[in-house]
Amino acid sequence: MQKILSSATHAAEAVAWPTFDEVAAAAEAGGASSKGRKQRAESRKLEDSLAAFQNSPTVRDQALALYINAQIFAEVAAAFVDFLRRGMTPALADAITQPSASQAQIQNNLFELFANFALQNYGKEIALYREIVHTVDLTKPHLWYPTARAFGRRIVYHAGPTNSGKTFNALQAMSQAGTGVYCGPLRLLAMEVYDSLNAQGTLCNLLTGQEKREVPGARHTACTVEMANLNEEYDVAVIDEIQLLGDESRGWAWTRALQGLLAKEIHICGDGSALGLVRSMAKQMHEPVEVHNYNRFTPLEVQEGGLARGYQDVQPGDCIVAFSRRDIYDIKHTIEATTGQRVCVVYGALPPETRRQQARLFNEPGNEYTLLVASDAVGMGLNLNIRRVVFHTLHKTEGAQRRAVPVTQIKQIAGRAGRRSSEFKVGYATCLNQGDIPQLAAALETPLADLSTTAAGLFPEFGTLEAFAGQLLMDEFGAILGKFAEDARLEGTYFLCKQDSVMRAARLLSRVEGLSLQDRFLFCMAPANLRDPRVASALLHFATRYAAREAVTLDMHAPMAAPKSSDGLMEMELTHQVLSLWLWLSHRFQKNVFPEQATVQGLATKLIDLMDEGLQGLCAPRAFGSGSTLAMCSKCRKAGPPLEDLQTQNSPHKTWMCPTCRTAARAAHKHGPESILLEPDENAANYLQLWTLARRHGADLLSDKHEAAWWVPRDYAGEARAQRRTASVGAER
Numbered sequence: 001m002q003k004i005l006s007s008a009t010h011a012a013e014a015v016a017w018p019t020f021d022e023v024a025a026a027a028e029a030g031g032a033s034s035k036g037r038k039q040r041a042e043s044r045k046l047e048d049s050l051a052a053f054q055n056s057p058t059v060r061d062q063a064l065a066l067y068i069n070a071q072i073f074a075e076v077a078a079a080f081v082d083f084l085r086r087g088m089t090p091a092l093a094d095a096i097t098q099p100s101a102s103q104a105q106i107q108n109n110l111f112e113l114f115a116n117f118a119l120q121n122y123g124k125e126i127a128l129y130r131e132i133v134h135t136v137d138l139t140k141p142h143l144w145y146p147t148a149r150a151f152g153r154r155i156v157y158h159a160g161p162t163n164s165g166k167t168f169n170a171l172q173a174m175s176q177a178g179t180g181v182y183c184g185p186l187r188l189l190a191m192e193v194y195d196s197l198n199a200q201g202t203l204c205n206l207l208t209g210q211e212k213r214e215v216p217g218a219r220h221t222a223c224t225v226e227m228a229n230l231n232e233e234y235d236v237a238v239i240d241e242i243q244l245l246g247d248e249s250r251g252w253a254w255t256r257a258l259q260g261l262l263a264k265e266i267h268i269c270g271d272g273s274a275l276g277l278v279r280s281m282a283k284q285m286h287e288p289v290e291v292h293n294y295n296r297f298t299p300l301e302v303q304e305g306g307l308a309r310g311y312q313d314v315q316p317g318d319c320i321v322a323f324s325r326r327d328i329y330d331i332k333h334t335i336e337a338t339t340g341q342r343v344c345v346v347y348g349a350l351p352p353e354t355r356r357q358q359a360r361l362f363n364e365p366g367n368e369y370t371l372l373v374a375s376d377a378v379g380m381g382l383n384l385n386i387r388r389v390v391f392h393t394l395h396k397t398e399g400a401q402r403r404a405v406p407v408t409q410i411k412q413i414a415g416r417a418g419r420r421s422s423e424f425k426v427g428y429a430t431c432l433n434q435g436d437i438p439q440l441a442a443a444l445e446t447p448l449a450d451l452s453t454t455a456a457g458l459f460p461e462f463g464t465l466e467a468f469a470g471q472l473l474m475d476e477f478g479a480i481l482g483k484f485a486e487d488a489r490l491e492g493t494y495f496l497c498k499q500d501s502v503m504r505a506a507r508l509l510s511r512v513e514g515l516s517l518q519d520r521f522l523f524c525m526a527p528a529n530l531r532d533p534r535v536a537s538a539l540l541h542f543a544t545r546y547a548a549r550e551a552v553t554l555d556m557h558a559p560m561a562a563p564k565s566s567d568g569l570m571e572m573e574l575t576h577q578v579l580s581l582w583l584w585l586s587h588r589f590q591k592n593v594f595p596e597q598a599t600v601q602g603l604a605t606k607l608i609d610l611m612d613e614g615l616q617g618l619c620a621p622r623a624f625g626s627g628s629t630l631a632m633c634s635k636c637r638k639a640g641p642p643l644e645d646l647q648t649q650n651s652p653h654k655t656w657m658c659p660t661c662r663t664a665a666r667a668a669h670k671h672g673p674e675s676i677l678l679e680p681d682e683n684a685a686n687y688l689q690l691w692t693l694a695r696r697h698g699a700d701l702l703s704d705k706h707e708a709a710w711w712v713p714r715d716y717a718g719e720a721r722a723q724r725r726t727a728s729v730g731a732e733r
């Protein structure tokens with residue numbers, strides 16, 4: 001502020017400006033002199049100058065430096081102009097209207113008077129806003145962890161491509177230390193580390209959002225990064241996949257761990273793209289960074305040509321990567337039907353235990369499971385005996401957008417081929433379609449140094465939000481969060497993580513009364529796929545019971561039998577998600593409010609067993625055996641039933657179309673080519689209402705009821721946000 005006040009004295013040497021005290025005394029004395037009044041009445045320039053000051057965006061911005069925000073500026077500026085009119089001495093009128101001064105000079109001088117006026121008359125409002133601004137000052141998050149700053153830490157960055165031994169070496173350092181913690185991006189990875197350390201004889205606990213396994217005597221812990229305990233002291237901490245600092249939703253968890261862990265040595269593993277960012281964060285923290293560079297153990301080669309005859313050309317050891325659940329099962333079906341080989345599946349919506357079980361089946365030599373079909377979830381964590389990665393496509397459909405798979409992800413996924421611990425000494429990568437291969441080759445050739453993670457994510461801790469809310473006197477959680485995002489001050493190194501899912505939960509729970517701000521914060525932070533109405537209604541139900549001070553029990557029973565179809569399996573995946581949500585909450589609220597945790601855990605385990613069993617039976621090769629030629633959708637080119645099956649149905653059509661494309665074509669015919677696929681993702685609470693509405697408007701429900709998408713006439717789109725939904729292969733933590 002000092003700077004602003006003194007800057008006001010540059011201008012208008014020609015006529016001396018009265019001081020603030022002189023103007024205030026004149027105003028106090030009961031008004032301006034008659035000359036002042038006369039001049040005020042006569043001089044348009046005087047009024048124009050005052051109006052220009054009051055409406056100037058520059059002045060408005062300058063006022064922010066005085067902590068006069070946009071909300072109160074109009075009021076303060078109007079009161080100030082009124083004050084000037086009351087204190088309009090001839091000297092002041094002359095100064096404002098002097099012909100030799102520019103508008104900017106006059107505004108500068110007026111600003112000095114304005115600053116004094118505001119400080120004297122709006123001190124309380126200014127102090128309040130100053131506090132708010134400081135609460136949301138996210139420019140120096142490393143200062144949020146004073147104990148860590150005083151701990152004398154050292155950062156060791158293990159940088160290299162996939163399959164180069166980074167994690168192995170970091171874990172060696174951790175297991176050899178007296179105490180240690182591993183912070184991983186997935187539950188599955190935390191479980192792998194927990195298992196392997198315990199198997200080696202280094203006792204290790206497991207801590208994820210959903211479970212806590214304490215091993216007596218353990219001095220090491222494997223956890224998911226969000227669960228990192230910043231109050232515990234360690235000799236060595238490992239933070240895996242450090243480039244996820246830049247993840248738009250979860251980046252805050254890596255930033256928090258990197259800045260807040262109390263460990264003498266922080267070993268971070270990643271592809272090297274975050275090195276620059278980590279160096280600059282370390283500089284702020286005054287901590288040294290030591291870099292260990294790694295090279296891949298085995299070569300990785302691109303295979304030209306793709307799969308000439310489609311999935312009939314797969315070979316044992318192949319991992320096909322697709323980006324939607326529906327594609328994964330279509331491919332599994334096609335391969336099993338045409339080749340007679342058995343296929344394992346791995347995708348994010350499967351519980352981690354099931355994914356590990358599928359990986360074990362695939363890795364085990366001598367069984368019939370020689371192939372794997374996976375989503376991008378395969379890119380991290382599992383040790384797999386993959387010879388070749390085959391990309392089904394290099395585009396992902398997210399919401400309404402079709403986007404190229406990012407280069408870092410292509411590298412990470414393709415890098416799974418030819419793992420050191422596997423039997424394959426060279427890894428290969430290719431694409432189903434030959435046309436995608438140049439994109440694949442270019443991605444794999446892109447040097448890691450060219451990919452940089454430029455900013456780290458942040459998300460407010462509850463305490464910060466609470467202080468902010470207290471000052472605003474707001475109690476609607478969604479509005480508080482929105483205002484926080486609006487007012488947050490950030491600088492280049494940091495960004496505020498996306499809040500979509502938290503906001504969605506806030507809207508869903510907005511009518512539940514009886515939740516404290518902290519309760520609401522916890523319910524909204526729970527990892528839950530609220531786009532699914534069943535999960536959304538479960539969250540609503542849990543919060544409502546909790547708010548009514550009733551025990552939050554689960555009225556669920558384990559299914560009697562393993563699922564027999566992909567739909568049946570999806571039902572179980574959803575049930576498992578609800579159980580996971582309940583377990584996550586049960587670890588954060590009192591045990592008596594979420595009772596019988598062990599029973600729910602048991603139910604989840606039973607469900608996982610049934611899913612494992614179901615997956616083994618699912619899509620077993622049908623009687624028509626291998627070698628059948630499958631119909632191919634004339635639009636999307638997905639495989640369908642065997643051609644001979646279609647022929648026996650005396651199908652009059654020479655071409656075949658899959659149910660999705662058929663529905664789309666029917667919708668285009670009925671509603672016009674402009675018809676669109678609608679998904680009500682805005683607020684899961686009104687899902688059923690939208691469904692009813694959409695049906696009433698004649699929308700066509702897609703064949704897969706869980707995909708919750710409808711083709712509707714374009715003019716219906718105004719009633720809800722239209723967006724294409726992809727099946728959830730979602731990321732899990």
Ligand SMILES: Nc1ncnc2c1ncn2[C@@H]1O[C@H](COP(=O)(O)OP(=O)(O)OP(=O)(O)O)[C@@H](O)[C@H]1O
Binds near residue numbers: 161164167421
């Ligand atoms: N020195 C070693 N001795 C024995 N096995 C090793 C050694 N280094 C690495 N490995 C094995 O090689 C494989 C790849 O190592 P690691 O997982 O550490 O690689 P990474 O660079 O972290 O890869 P990613 O990022 O893909 O996980 C693992 O199976 C690991 O156990």
